[in-house]
Amino acid sequence: xxxxxxxxxxxxxxxxxxxxxxxxxxxxxxxxxxxxxxxxxxxxxxxxxxxxxxxxxxxxxxxxxxxxxxxxxxxxxxxxxxxxxxxxxxxxxxxxxxxxxxxxxxxxxxxxxxxxxxxxxxxxxxxxxxxxxxxxxxxxxxxxxxxxxxxxxxxxxxxxxxxxxxxxxxxxxxxxxxxxxxxxxxxxxxxxxxxxxxxxxxxxxxxxxxxxxxxxxxxxxxxxxxxxxxxxxxxxxxxxxxxxxxxxxxxxxxxxxxxxxxxxxxxxxxxxxxxx
Amino acid sequence: xxxxxxxxxxxxxxxxxxxxxxxxxxxxxxxxxxxxxxxxxxxxxxxxxxxxxxxxxxxxxxxxxxxxxxxxxxxxxxxxxxxxxxxxxxxxxxxxxxxxxxxxxxxxxxxxxxxxxxxxxxxxxxxxxxxxxxxxxxxxxxxxxxxxxxxxxxxxxxxxxxxxxxxxxxxxxxxxxxxxxxxxxxxxxxxxxxxxxxxxxxxxxxxxxxxxxxxxxxxxxxxxxxxxxxxxxxxxxxxxxxxxxxxxxxxxxxxxxxxxxxxxxxxxxxxxxxxxxxxxxxxxxxxxxxxxxxxxxxxxxxxxxxxxxxxxxxxxxxxxxxxxxxxxxxxxxxxxxxxxxxxxxxxxxxxxxxxxxxxxxxxxxxxxxxxxxxxxxxxxxxxxxxxxxxxxxxxxxxxxxxxxxxxxxxxxxxxxxxxxxx
Numbered sequence: 001x002x003x004x005x006x007x008x009x010x011x012x013x014x015x016x017x018x019x020x021x022x023x024x025x026x027x028x029x030x031x032x033x034x035x036x037x038x039x040x041x042x043x044x045x046x047x048x049x050x051x052x053x054x055x056x057x058x059x060x061x062x063x064x065x066x067x068x069x070x071x072x073x074x075x076x077x078x079x080x081x082x083x084x085x086x087x088x089x090x091x092x093x094x095x096x097x098x099x100x101x102x103x104x105x106x107x108x109x110x111x112x113x114x115x116x117x118x119x120x121x122x123x124x125x126x127x128x129x130x131x132x133x134x135x136x137x138x139x140x141x142x143x144x145x146x147x148x149x150x151x152x153x154x155x156x157x158x159x160x161x162x163x164x165x166x167x168x169x170x171x172x173x174x175x176x177x178x179x180x181x182x183x184x185x186x187x188x189x190x191x192x193x194x195x196x197x198x199x200x201x202x203x204x205x206x207x208x209x210x211x212x213x214x215x216x217x218x219x220x221x222x223x224x225x226x227x228x229x230x231x232x233x234x235x236x237x238x239x240x241x242x243x244x245x246x247x248x249x250x251x252x253x254x255x256x257x258x259x260x261x262x263x264x265x266x267x268x269x270x271x272x273x274x275x276x
Numbered sequence: 277x278x279x280x281x282x283x284x285x286x287x288x289x290x291x292x293x294x295x296x297x298x299x300x301x302x303x304x305x306x307x308x309x310x311x312x313x314x315x316x317x318x319x320x321x322x323x324x325x326x327x328x329x330x331x332x333x334x335x336x337x338x339x340x341x342x343x344x345x346x347x348x349x350x351x352x353x354x355x356x357x358x359x360x361x362x363x364x365x366x367x368x369x370x371x372x373x374x375x376x377x378x379x380x381x382x383x384x385x386x387x388x389x390x391x392x393x394x395x396x397x398x399x400x401x402x403x404x405x406x407x408x409x410x411x412x413x414x415x416x417x418x419x420x421x422x423x424x425x426x427x428x429x430x431x432x433x434x435x436x437x438x439x440x441x442x443x444x445x446x447x448x449x450x451x452x453x454x455x456x457x458x459x460x461x462x463x464x465x466x467x468x469x470x471x472x473x474x475x476x477x478x479x480x481x482x483x484x485x486x487x488x489x490x491x492x493x494x495x496x497x498x499x500x501x502x503x504x505x506x507x508x509x510x511x512x513x514x515x516x517x518x519x520x521x522x523x524x525x526x527x528x529x530x531x532x533x534x535x536x537x538x539x540x541x542x543x544x545x546x547x548x549x550x551x552x553x554x555x556x557x558x559x560x561x562x563x564x565x566x567x568x569x570x571x572x573x574x575x576x577x578x579x580x581x582x583x584x585x586x587x588x589x590x591x592x593x594x595x596x597x598x599x600x601x602x603x604x605x606x607x608x609x610x611x612x613x614x615x616x617x618x619x620x621x622x623x624x625x626x627x628x629x630x631x632x633x634x635x636x637x638x639x640x641x642x643x644x645x646x647x648x649x650x651x652x653x654x655x656x657x658x659x660x661x662x663x664x665x666x667x668x669x670x671x672x673x674x675x676x677x678x679x680x681x682x683x684x685x686x687x688x689x690x691x692x693x694x695x696x697x698x
Contacts, residue, residue, distance in 0.1 A: 092455070158452070163567065165579040167438075167449060167586075176455035177550055243548040244571040 007061070010054035011075065015109050017047035018078065022106040025099040032169040037095035041086070044098060044105070048082045055079060068132060074112035076136070078105045080143040088147065088183055094175035097183065100150035128209075134202040138223070141195025145230060148187035149255035152248035155180040159245050181244050184251055188234045199227055218265045225261065229254045277336050278414060280373035281346050281365060282322075282329030285387050288364035292354055296328050299353025307410040310349065315342030318412040320419070322380075322401040324394065326387050331377060333414040343367065374418065374609055378602045381422040382429040383436070390435040390591045395426045417612060425605035432601060435594040438587035443474040445583045446554050446575070447481050450522055453552050453573055457482040460521040464488045465513070465533060467499045468526030470556045475524055479503060487516050491527070514538065518545045524554045525561035536565035539572060554580070611679040618678040621687045622671050624696040629663050 024040030058072045085101045088094065154174055161171040174180075206220075215221075233250055236242040242250075283293065300323065303309055310319040310330060315338030320331045330350065334342040351361035368376045379385045381398045402419045405411045411419070430436055439445045447457075454460055460483045464471050467490050475486060486505035489512065490496035496507035508516055510533070517523065517538070527533060534553070553574040555562040560576055567574040637644070637659070644652055670690065677686045691697055 162449070162452060162573050165575060165582065167445070167452065167583045171452060176451060177453050178455045181550075182455075241544070241547040244550055246548070246570060 007054055007057045010050050010057065011071070011112070014047045014050035014054060014075075015113055017043050017050065018082075018102070018106050018109045021047060021098070022102040025096075025102045028096065029099045029170075029173070032173045034095060034173055037098055037173075040102070041089060041095050041098055044082055044102065045086055047105075048079065048086055051075060051079045051082070068135070070115035071112045073135065074108050074115065077139050077143070078108035078112065080140045081105050081108065081146055084140075084143050084147050084187070088186065091186065092175065092179040092182060094151075094179050094183060096173050096175060097147075097150060097154060097180075100154060101147065104146055104150075128205060130201055130205040134198050134205060137194050137198030137201060139198075141191045141198055141230075142226075144187040144191030144194065145226075145255065145258075148184045148191065148233075149251045151180045151183035151187065152251035152255075155184070155245065155248035156252065159248070177244065181247070184247060185237060188230070188237060188251075192230050192234045195227055195230060199223060222258070222261055222265045226254075226258050229258065277334055277339065277370055278331065278373045278418065279334055279339075279343055279346070280329060280331045280368045280376055281343070281350060282327060283350075283364045283366065284327035284329075284385070287366055292356070292360070292364055293326075293328060296350060296354035296356075297323060299355070300328065300350075303353070305408075307405055307408045310346070311410055313342060313345040313349070314338055316346070318415040319410050320401055320405040320415055322398060324397045327380070329377075329380075331373065331415065331418070333412060370613075371606065371610055374421075374606050374613075375602065377418065378422050378425045378605055378609075379599075381426040382598055382602055383426070384429070384595060384598055384602065388440055389595060390440070392430075392436050395423070395430075398422065398426075413616070414613070418609065421605055421609045421612075425602050428601045428605070429598040433594040433597045435591050435598050438590055440584055440587050440591060442470065442556070442577065442580045442584055443477045445580050445587070446474050446524075447477045449573070449575060449580075449583075450478060450483075450552055451481070453550055454521065459484055461485045461519055462487070463516050463520035463523045464499065465510075465523065465525040465561060466490055466527030466529075466557065467495050468556065471524045471526035472499060472502075474554065474556070475503065478522060478524075483522065487520070489513055489516055514542060518542050521550070522552045522554070523562075524556065526556040527561050528557070529561060530559060532561060532563045534562040534566065536563040536569065539563075539566045539569055543569065543571075556580075615675055615679045617684075618674045618687055621690055621696065622674060625667060625671065625690065625694060628694060628696060629667055633659055633663055 021040040021043035024036055024043060028034065028036035028040060055072065055075060058069070058075075081101060082105050085098060085105075088097070155177060158171060158174045158177055158180065161168060161174075162177070202220075202223075233242075233247065233254065236250070237247055283296065285293075288296075300306055300321070306321055307319055310316060310321065310332070315335045316332050317335060318333035322329045322331065328350070330346055332342065332346060347361065347365060347367070350356075350365065351358065356364065376385070377398075381395055383390050383392070383394045386394050398419075402411070405415070439448050450457055450460070457478060460478075462475055462478055462483050462485065464475050464486065467488065479486065486500070486503040487508055488496040488500040488503070488505060489508045489510055490499070491510050493507060493509045496509070500507040513533070517534070523534070525534065539551070548571055551572045553562050553566060553572065555574065555576040558577065562574060562576075564574065564576070566572055637656075644655065647655070674686060674690060
């Protein structure tokens with residue numbers, strides 16, 4: 001069996017496991033059974049394992065990680081989000097967070113499956129190790145931001161249930177407010193420097209390759225906006241002492257804002273980042 | 277047969293239960309004594325704060341005498357007259373006794389349905405009986421089946437999941453806010469009994485530091501000592517509120533002691549951290565407006581009681597499922613028990629067959645001895661195989677019939693057919 005075939009099999013298994021775990025997580029919310037969420041976490045861990053091996057094969061096969069494939073890019077997005085979620089499970093027992101995270105992971109996997117194998121993500125002029133570093137760090141940073149926002153959304157729901165003096169099955173299923181706030185804190189704390197490093201790598205590449213005019217690119221403006229919002233949230237948390245409900249609301253609002261603006265930038269403007 | 281005699285919180289007042297408990301405690305070798313009563317073959321003694329029960333395996337032929345002795349023993353232990361005993365005691369036989377012990381172990385007969393302690397208490401009682409060789413095949417099987425029923429009830433229903441006391445509801449809420457209570461600081465305002473109990477539960481669940489603030493510092497010190505905590509006067513309330521994670525208030529003050537403005541004022545000094553306020557006082561100690569503040573979760577006694585009531589309803593619904601599980605397990609046990617009734621007959625049947633084989637082999641010893649060892653073994657094996665095959669069908673039918681219906685008729689028929697009683 002050739003390495004390419006093996007890569008494809010690994011990807012398909014990871015995809016199937018992702019779909020099963022997403023269904024499991026969503027069902028756990030529906031039937032309000034935490035055991036189902038725990039089981040789905042294990043399935044997701046399996047998917048993560050297969051995806052890791054798949055990406056290792058990609059690294060072995062690729063030419064110095066310069067010419068990234070489109071499928072591998074989206075697979076890497078799914079890998080980053082699931083990796084961040086699974087890493088958090090060591091710190092906090094927040095299995096039901098998976099119900100909020102797994103749809104994003106599945107979406108990335110669907111996007112990856114939609115891309116033809118071997119198709120390059122980057123145009124010839126952007127194929128550089130610095131761009132790979134830029135993409136890697138930016139994706140991991142954004143993945144952590146997604147997690148922070150999901151934890152924020154769950155905080156808002158749990159907060160609402162507890163404020164209404166209800167200790168319902170949903171409330172019992174969701175993690176504690178403190179755990180959710182902690183996830184938000186950890187993700188912002190780690191995500192911001194990683195994203196900053198990614199932005200710096202991209203800036204260096206742009207400065208040397210494009211010289212001028214790149215700052216006005218809509219997607220770069222979007223990235224800087226995201227970075228500033230991210231920084232603002234972290235500042236408010238660390239310096240001003242925002243905690244709990246307020247930071248949860250702002251994280252969610254920022255995430256929705258960034259998602260909407262990404263959509264409009266992606267589909268309404270011509271940008272230097274047309275590859276994503 | 278199985279008989280269960282006892283009394284519980286529904287049939288006897290605590291004074292009677294206390295007297296009987298003390299009387300039974302006085303008996304040094306209680307289980308040995310009970311087992312020495314005529315007709316009692318196996319025995320188990322269960323005593324909890326809500327019930328005293330004797331479960332015995334007795335000879336059917338001496339049923340009346342054995343039951344009478346057990347009943348008398350309990351009555352005498354509590355110095356009860358026969359009339360008093362008749363009022364307080366319940367007696368269950370066979371399937372009813374099985375149902376009762378299964379329901380007890382599954383916490384369906386408890387004062388607080390779904391409480392988890394009872395199973396441990398039943399297991400302890402069984403362990404003691406086992407250590408003193410007071411149980412046999414029937415009670416051993418009965419108790420193991422009761423543990424299985426209880427385990428199924430616990431794992432297949434939500435009967436024991438949600439708390440049904442105000443203080444436990446407060447602990448569960450605290451866990452939903454803080455996750456773990458380890459290292460959390462508690463402030464008790466006032467020295468009420470309920471606040472003390474809630475504080476105790478929070479500490480049992482990991483909360484570490486406790487401060488008691490009271491109008492009277494001496495009273496605060498008394499309670500603080502119990503918790504190895506710190507005492508403070510109400511003048512220091514603001515400072516203590518800044519440090520606290522969980523506040524339990526139960527003073528008799530006519531007006532709010534903790535106002536929304538006070539919480540708002542200290543919120544920044546608290547670094548906006550989560551604050552759980554439990555107001556058990558009537559009239560209320562904590563301004564309800566505090567509930568609308570960010571990261572503040574205020575529950576008064578009615579809110580907690582509502583949660584408890586809702587949980588109680590859930591338990592009642594789950595109890596229906598639990599009763600079904602108990603019935604399934606009873607059917608399983610009763611089927612086994614009926615099967616056991618045919619065991620002596622099966623043993624007799626096999627013995628008779630062996631006797632015939634032995635007699636016929638002795639008769640054939642003359643020509644058998646001429647065979648070599650290997651051939652002799654082959655003949656032995658052939659004879660045993662024929663006997664086993666011949667017996668297999670009647671034995672299987674006997675077991676099957678016995679497990680489904682009363683075994684008396686079929687057992688009598690088999691005994692007559694094979695002349696087992698001659």
